[in-house]
Amino acid sequence: MxxxxxxxxxxxxxxxxxxxxxxxxxxxxxxxxxxxxxxxxxxxxxxxxxxxxxxxxxxxxxxxxxxxxxxxxxxxxxxxMSRTFQNIRLFDELSVLENAMTGAHQHSRINLLDSLLRTKRHYREEDRQRDKAYRLLEFMGLEDRAGLPAKALPYGHRRRLEIARALATDxxxxxxxxxxxxxxxxxxxxxxxxxxxxxxxxxxxxxxxxxxxxxxxxxxxxxxxxxxxxxxxxxxxxxxxxxxxxxxxxxxxx
Ligand SMILES: Nc1ncnc2c1ncn2[C@@H]1O[C@H](COP(=O)(O)OP(=O)(O)OP(=O)(O)O)[C@@H](O)[C@H]1O
Ligand SMILES: [Mg+2]
The missing domain is CATH 3.40.50.300 (P-loop containing nucleotide triphosphate hydrolases)
Structure with missing residues (x-):
């Protein structure tokens, strides 16, 4: 062990x-x-x-x-180490997918300059994060709602989304x-x-x-x-x- x-x-x-x-x-x-x-x-x-x-x-x-x-x-x-909160903390106006992606951002391989200049690396990295977030939404059974704003999710699904976001940090x-x-x-x-x-x-x-x-x-x-x-x-x-x-x-x- x-x-x-x-x-x-x-x-x-x-x-x-x-x-x-x-x-x-x-x-x-x-x-x-x-x-x-x-x-x-x-x-x-x-x-x-x-x-x-x-x-x-x-x-x-x-x-x-x-x-x-x-x-x-x-x-x-x-x-x-990743966590969820007793009182759900999501970005209500962002989509379900974007919320999950905020977890994946943490391990971003790009630097500020890539982001500012919108380099190829920036777009490749964003695709990678989107794919990863989507896979986690699938895992949590939320993929059908990926495009909805987080605030549109029923309560139980919001809790699952928080878990997907926490998992996106690996x-x-x-x-x-x-x-x-x-x-x-x-x-x-x-x-x-x-x-x-x-x-x-x-x-x-x-x-x-x-x-x-x-x-x-x-x-x-x-x-x-x-x-x-x-x-x-x-x-x-x-x-x-x-x-x-x-x-x-x-x-x-x-
Ligand atoms: N920042 C703080 N300032 C003062 N007291 C605090 C603070 N955070 C927690 N406490 C107190 O510490 C104790 C433990 O609180 P905590 O929230 O950890 O309990 P819990 O086991 O998570 O309870 P619950 O099951 O209700 O969520 C409580 O008496 C709480 O009021
Ligand atoms: Mg508590």
Whole structure:
């Protein structure tokens, strides 16, 4: 097993609140890893520290063998970590395809001069990005809507588009923050199958935050549970479901 992401004693304080407290995560290449916990447990804050949005108060983040805490989000993304957001962030007026292409731009092989002068290289690169974005739309089942403005997509499809855009950066690790939020049962089942295919066919390691227990337990092999910023359990779905602390956290926390 090759370690892809490792955090040690990862901690962040906001004033008097310790939102994440000594979080140790260890994710191997090829994992489909679940991060769960009641509202306010610190899950999104962990993502924000991993991806360089927040600077940890303490602790370390190693990704692909490199220390990444303190690097800005663009640099972290270039190293191969990509994410989606709990509150969908798309360019509403751009087309579905253009939205997916904004992910591919990150690995652009052209420089500013090529773009300004509209060189052949510029057009070749744009074609390459368009093809790649289109293939990912196909993968996510959105190719029929490629030309529509993103704002015309129904909610579940907007979430899928965010994933396509994140994949267009060629990530080694894809961090999904509640990708099934707001979806109906059928959409959730389709999404679960897609997430599994992202790992199995595209060979992208996945870190998943999700409240839907059926989805998490159905596709994750390893799960870590946070409560009030602290890890209260780690294990397989079977172990997690029978863990008294986890049951208490969910029943107590609502
Ligand atoms: N920038 C910030 N400033 C102050 N407090 C913050 C900040 N970001 C997060 N918090 C607090 O940290 C705690 C954890 O929040 P976080 O959003 O990580 O929870 P979560 O587990 O993602 O919850 P949910 O399931 O509701 O999305 C909460 O108490 C939240 O109010
Ligand atoms: Mg959250």
């Amino acid at each position: 090759t370690k892809l992401l490792e955090t040690k004693l990862l901690t962040i304080r906001f004033g008097g609140l310790c939102a994440v407290d000594c979080c140790d995560l260890c994710i191997d290449q090829g994992d489909l890893y679940g991060l769960i916990g009641p509202n306010g447990a610190g899950k999104t804050t962990v993502f924000n520290m991993l991806t360089g949005v927040y600077l940890p108060s303490d602790g370390t983040v190693h990704f692909d063998g490199k220390l990444v805490n303190g690097r800005n989000p663009v640099k972290v993304a270039r190293l191969g 990530p080694k690790l894809l961090c999904l923050d509640e990708p099934a939020a707001g979806m109906n049962t059928g959409e959730k089942a389709e999404l679960a199958a897609l997430i599994r295919r992202i790992r199995d066919e595209l060979k992208v390691t996945v870190l998943l935050i999700e409240h839907d227990m059926k989805l998490v337990m159905g596709i994750c092999e390893k799960i870590q549970v946070l409560e009030y910023g602290k890890t209260i359990a780690k294990g397989t779905p079977v172990e997690i479901q029978s863990d008294p602390r986890v049951i208490e956290a969910y029943l107590g926390g609502g």
